[in-house]
Amino acid sequence: MAEPRDAALAVLFDLDGTLLDTLEDLGRSVNEVLEGHGFPPHPMDAYRRFIGDGVAMLVERALPAEAVRADPSLVPRCVEGFREAYGRGWDVASGPYPGIPELLDALVARGIPMAVLSNKPHPFTRRCVEELLPRWRFAAVLGDRPGFARKPDPGEALRIAADLGVEPGRVAYLGDSSIDMETARGAGMIALGAGWGFRGASELLAHGAVAALSRPIELLGWVDRGGAVEG
Numbered sequence: 383m384a385e386p387r388d389a390a391l392a393v394l395f396d397l398d399g400t401l402l403d404t405l406e407d408l409g410r411s412v413n414e415v416l417e418g419h420g421f422p423p424h425p426m427d428a429y430r431r432f433i434g435d436g437v438a439m440l441v442e443r444a445l446p447a448e449a450v451r452a453d454p455s456l457v458p459r460c461v462e463g464f465r466e467a468y469g470r471g472w473d474v475a476s477g478p479y480p481g482i483p484e485l486l487d488a489l490v491a492r493g494i495p496m497a498v499l500s501n502k503p504h505p506f507t508r509r510c511v512e513e514l515l516p517r518w519r520f521a522a523v524l525g526d527r528p529g530f531a532r533k534p535d536p537g538e539a540l541r542i543a544a545d546l547g548v549e550p551g552r553v554a555y556l557g558d559s560s561i562d563m564e565t566a567r568g569a570g571m572i573a574l575g576a577g578w579g580f581r582g583a584s585e586l587l588a589h590g591a592v593a594a595l596s597r598p599i600e601l602l603g604w605v606d607r608g609g610a611v612e613g
C-alpha cells in the first residue's frame with residue numbers, strides 16, 4: 383500500500399494504452415507497411431512492446447534489424463508509409479478503455495483539470511482525443527512535435543503543470559509504460575500505472591509506479607485522499 387500523501391489537484395494522462403486502446407489500429411498500420419516492403423508482419427501482441435517511444439522507434443523495432451542497418455533511408459520511408467496507413471485506419475478499432483468515460487466524468491465533476499501528453503505524432507494525438515474522447519475538455523493535448531523532447535524527458539509534463547498552476551508533486555500522472563513512469567518520476571509527479579494498458583503492472587511497478595491500478599476509477603483515491611481507496 384502506498385504512503386498517504388497530499389491529494390492530487392490535476393491529472394496528466396498518457397494516451398495510447400492508457401486512455402485509448404489503439405493497439406490494433408497501430409499494429410495493423412505498421413504491418414501494412416512491413417508487408418508493402420516484403421517484410422513479415424508481427425502478431426498484435428508484439429506491438430505492446432514496440433509502441434511507446436514515438437513513431438520512428440515503433441517502425442524501427444518492427445523492421446528486421448539487418449534491413450535497417452543495410453539501408454539508412456528505410457526507417458524514414460516506412461514512417462511516411464505509416465503516417466499514410468494510420469491516417470486511413472486510426473479509428474477502425476480504437477476507443478476508450480472500459481471505465482475511462484466514468485473516470486473522466488468523475489474528474490470533471492470534482493473540477494480537476496486534465497491534460498494529455500503523448501509520444502504519438504501531435505496531429506494524430508489531437509485527432510484521437512477530439513474524435514474518440516469528444517465529451518471531455520482537456521487543458522492541454524500534446525503529442526510528439528518537432529523541436530520538443532519526447533517522453534521520458536519531463537520538460538513538457540512540467541510545462542503543463544506550470545500552465546495549470548499546479549505544483550508537479552500534486553499532479554497524478556497516469557501511464558501504461560516504463561517511459562511514462564520515468565517521465566512522471568523525472569517531473570516529480572505521482573506516478574500511477576495503468577495496469578490495463580499495453581505493458582502490464584509488473585513493468586510499471588519495476589519502473590517506479592506508486593501503484594499499478596487495475597481499474598481507471600481507482601485513480602480517484604489519489605484525488606480524493608492522496609492514496610489508494612481502502613478495501
Ligand SMILES: O=C(O)COP(=O)(O)O
Pocket residue numbers: 396397398399433434435436437440499500501502503
Ligand atoms: O505512440 C507512441 O509512441 C506512444 O504514445 P503514448 O505516449 O500515448 O503511449
